[in-house]
Amino acid sequence: MENNDEFDSLDKTSKKKNKSKIRKAWILALCLLAFGTTLYSEIEGQWLSSFARTIGNVSYFSVSIMVALAGIFGTIFYLVWGAISDNLRTNRGRRIPIILIGMVATAGLMIFFISTTYFLLLLFIGGFLLAITSNMFHVTNKSLIGDLIPIEKRGRINSILFIFTNMGSMTVWIPAIILLPEGTETFSREVHSIFIGGGALLLVIVGIVVTLLVKEPKINTPPRNWLHDLKKLLNRKEMMQHKDFLRLFVAMLFLIMSQYAFTPFLLIL
Incomplete structure (x- = not known):
């Protein structure tokens, strides 16, 4: 029994290490994506x-x-x-x-x-x-x-x-x-x-x-029709139910518009 308990303990430790490694790999991947997407945007x-x-x-x-x-x-x-x-x-x-x-x-x-x-x-x-x-x-x-x-x-x-x-x-x-x-x-x-x-x-x-x-x-849930999801996303009545999101969306829209009104011309003015 003691040997079995020790084996179970080692097995749990190994699983924790594997999870830690996976999460570190995920974080590294997200960092690379942040770098790559910004590089392309510039x-x-x-x-x-x-x-x-x-x-x-x-x-x-x-x-x-x-x-x-x-x-x-x-x-x-x-x-x-x-x-x-x-x-x-x-x-x-x-x-x-x-x-x-x-x-x-x-x-x-x-x-x-x-x-x-x-x-x-x-x-x-x-x-x-x-x-x-x-x-x-x-x-x-x-x-x-x-x-x-x-x-x-x-x-x-x-x-x-x-x-x-x-x-x-x-x-x-x-x-x-x-x-x-x-x-x-x-x-x-x-x-x-x-x-x-x-x-x-x-x-x-x-x-x-x-x-x-x-x-x-x-993902355990089955896939839906993406066109249906897109129509639902663009449904005005549903958007009006999420007013905080709508305010943030409008604010970000104006922020991005103001930024890209001049940044593409910085190198060629």
Whole structure:
């Protein structure tokens, strides 16, 4: 009996260690996602616009159209991918497959973007396709935090993720300041290729590593029709029942609009 009790005790200790390792892997994966999504946002908001304007010789007005289209389609597919991922059931979970596909597809489109200077192609990739693929990991990244981290630990984890978010921004901006030649206001095509192509490579690496680190807990509830969920989300009467959420939504909408009214032009003014 004593030997059995000792074995049970060791078994419980081993299980606790395994759980601890899994949680550490999850936290590392979320940190990488925070880094990767911010890195892409900075490249999308600055370097894609700069490439279109200075290398593609696209007018400021046309760049504005590209940014506006990306915002419109991005908003639509942010909701679409959220509804789809809620109802996806795979061996790797609900969010991870969409994150991996989104990051790899986005990386490929970034390479395609810098391979052409044809305006309609730049507009189609930057204003439409990237808005679809990038939101595959933008929305599921945030949902994954709620799926993996208990409520009582989310404040602490979000503080750590904030650090990695800033690291993603610094990875883009510090080298940009260093590489800007003296006496010029624009970057060469080679520098654009380094930043956009390098960002694409990092996205693929982040997507693969996160997929290896995280196997999401199984969901016992059966999937629903994602279109039904989307319609329910957009139901005005139901939204009015959650007034605090509605106020926060409107406030965040104006905050994001004010931010993106000028940030895409910082490198090309």
